[in-house]
Amino acid sequence: MKLPDGPKSSPTMQLIRWIADPLAFLDSCAERYGDTFTLNLRNFEPLVFLSHPQAIQEIFTADPKLFDSGRGNKIVKPLVGENSLLLLDGARHAAQRRLMMPPFHGERMHSYSQLMCEIAEQVASQWNVGKPICIRAQMQEITLQVIVQTVFGLREGVRYQQLIPLLSAMLNMTDSPLSSSLLFFRFLQKDLGAWSPWGRFVGRRQQIYELLQAEIDERRERSQLQGNDVLTLMMSARDELGQPMTDAELKDELMTLLFAGHETTATALAWAFYWIHQRPSIYQKLVQELDSLGENPEPIAIAKLPYLTAVCQETLRIYPVIFFAFPRVTKAPMQVMGRQYDTNTTLFPCIYLTHHREDIYPEPNQFKPERFLDRQFSPYEYLPFGGSNRRCVGFALAQMEMKLVLASILSRYQLTLADTKPVKPQRRGFTVSPEGGVRMMVIGQRSPSERVSVGTASTSTQ
Numbered sequence: 001m002k003l004p005d006g007p008k009s010s011p012t013m014q015l016i017r018w019i020a021d022p023l024a025f026l027d028s029c030a031e032r033y034g035d036t037f038t039l040n041l042r043n044f045e046p047l048v049f050l051s052h053p054q055a056i057q058e059i060f061t062a063d064p065k066l067f068d069s070g071r072g073n074k075i076v077k078p079l080v081g082e083n084s085l086l087l088l089d090g091a092r093h094a095a096q097r098r099l100m101m102p103p104f105h106g107e108r109m110h111s112y113s114q115l116m117c118e119i120a121e122q123v124a125s126q127w128n129v130g131k132p133i134c135i136r137a138q139m140q141e142i143t144l145q146v147i148v149q150t151v152f153g154l155r156e157g158v159r160y161q162q163l164i165p166l167l168s169a170m171l172n173m174t175d176s177p178l179s180s181s182l183l184f185f186r187f188l189q190k191d192l193g194a195w196s197p198w199g200r201f202v203g204r205r206q207q208i209y210e211l212l213q214a215e216i217d218e219r220r221e222r223s224q225l226q227g228n229d230v231l232t233l234m235m236s237a238r239d240e241l242g243q244p245m246t247d248a249e250l251k252d253e254l255m256t257l258l259f260a261g262h263e264t265t266a267t268a269l270a271w272a273f274y275w276i277h278q279r280p281s282i283y284q285k286l287v288q289e290l291d292s293l294g295e296n297p298e299p300i301a302i303a304k305l306p307y308l309t310a311v312c313q314e315t316l317r318i319y320p321v322i323f324f325a326f327p328r329v330t331k332a333p334m335q336v337m338g339r340q341y342d343t344n345t346t347l348f349p350c351i352y353l354t355h356h357r358e359d360i361y362p363e364p365n366q367f368k369p370e371r372f373l374d375r376q377f378s379p380y381e382y383l384p385f386g387g388s389n390r391r392c393v394g395f396a397l398a399q400m401e402m403k404l405v406l407a408s409i410l411s412r413y414q415l416t417l418a419d420t421k422p423v424k425p426q427r428r429g430f431t432v433s434p435e436g437g438v439r440m441m442v443i444g445q446r447s448p449s450e451r452v453s454v455g456t457a458s459t460s461t462q
Helices: 011-020 022-033 053-061 070-080 090-100 106-110 113-124 135-152 158-172 177-184 197-221 230-236 247-260 263-278 280-291 299-303 306-318 351-355 395-410
Strands: 036-039 047-050 132-134 328-330 334-336 339-341 346-349 413-417 425-428 431-434 439-445
Touching: 011 022, 011 177, 022 036, 022 351, 047 053, 053 334, 053 346, 070 177, 070 197, 070 247, 070 328, 090 247, 106 395, 113 135, 113 299, 113 395, 132 135, 135 158, 135 230, 135 247, 135 263, 135 395, 158 197, 158 247, 177 197, 177 425, 197 230, 197 247, 230 247, 247 263, 263 280, 263 306, 263 395, 263 413, 263 431, 280 306, 280 395, 299 395, 306 395, 395 413
Parallel strands: 047 346
Antiparallel strands: 036 047, 132 439, 328 346, 334 339, 413 439, 425 431
């Protein structure tokens, strides 16, 4: 069966464009080929990109047994290991997903809210008035501390002090399109020792795995697992046969959470700070809404603020950090919007292109939080966390963290963009991040009569 049309350039050239400027590449393809097109990237099977909500609905509502997604994610295996939820399919994926869901929802999730506020305030308290900061780096410091503390319950100690810089250094190895090439070109993935990029990557990954194993071993030596951190909950979980997760499974899932759980949120927060301060009217409206809660608001009240919610939603619409949903590899012939696809066709629901459809989002390149106050979008029109059984397990936690970090900082500090030039999206590993990290400057603290003190009254959520 003939696949949809797509660029005629060589697979190597298409891969270079995909790495160098993926959003511009997608825009040009959509403009020329429409809602559905095929990319042929070197080292990959042909990839069919779809952006029509009906196509996405048909894929997301189809029986998950019709697809494999894990084998479409093999590119992330060097980062998260073969036991990662991202790479699993079928019954094993379903079972592992069930084990991982509880820590990220309900009361357990809300118990992390105080921690998020405290960490945001602690990091921001180190900023100096009049001195520029890279907001993305600052947000990564916050989200990295949050994920390490929520996953492990670690707040201090040698292991904590070792883990934080190792994770940060490993992520920063792919902080530009050029360095991201390491993930896409197999010939670059040669371990030639500490002097080679891949050798350094492998070495840091091994150090992180050794720290994870040491933490697991220490927990197993205890007579009883205690605490509400994610590792404790995962070690206590049992599948339908009463079996716990193995050490290998635990380490790979921890690696997945550590990277997926903070890199994406840090980037989303950096974009949010950029958009909020690029348009003064948005900043004023948002701060006014925060102030309306009065002194010492509960985090749950902050999370329910409509304009803050709309700002976060629009941030994730205009530049979704992960710009496509997980691939679906067909296990049998199937139709999508009347087009027949053979077995082993890789279907890519494209979040970015769906979020930029003029028929759904007029003036899609404009940042307009109001669009989320005016109407509710279907999960096939707005899908920043993917969908169906492959939706991000931590989506609720990520949304809450975005809101609480923004509220904690904006209620206390006045910031301004250090550069008024528009910020462009740039590939950072598997994500799209603001080029240059968004340079900002603290111009003052809000006076006690103006500001909101966030998180200090949240003991009832513990």
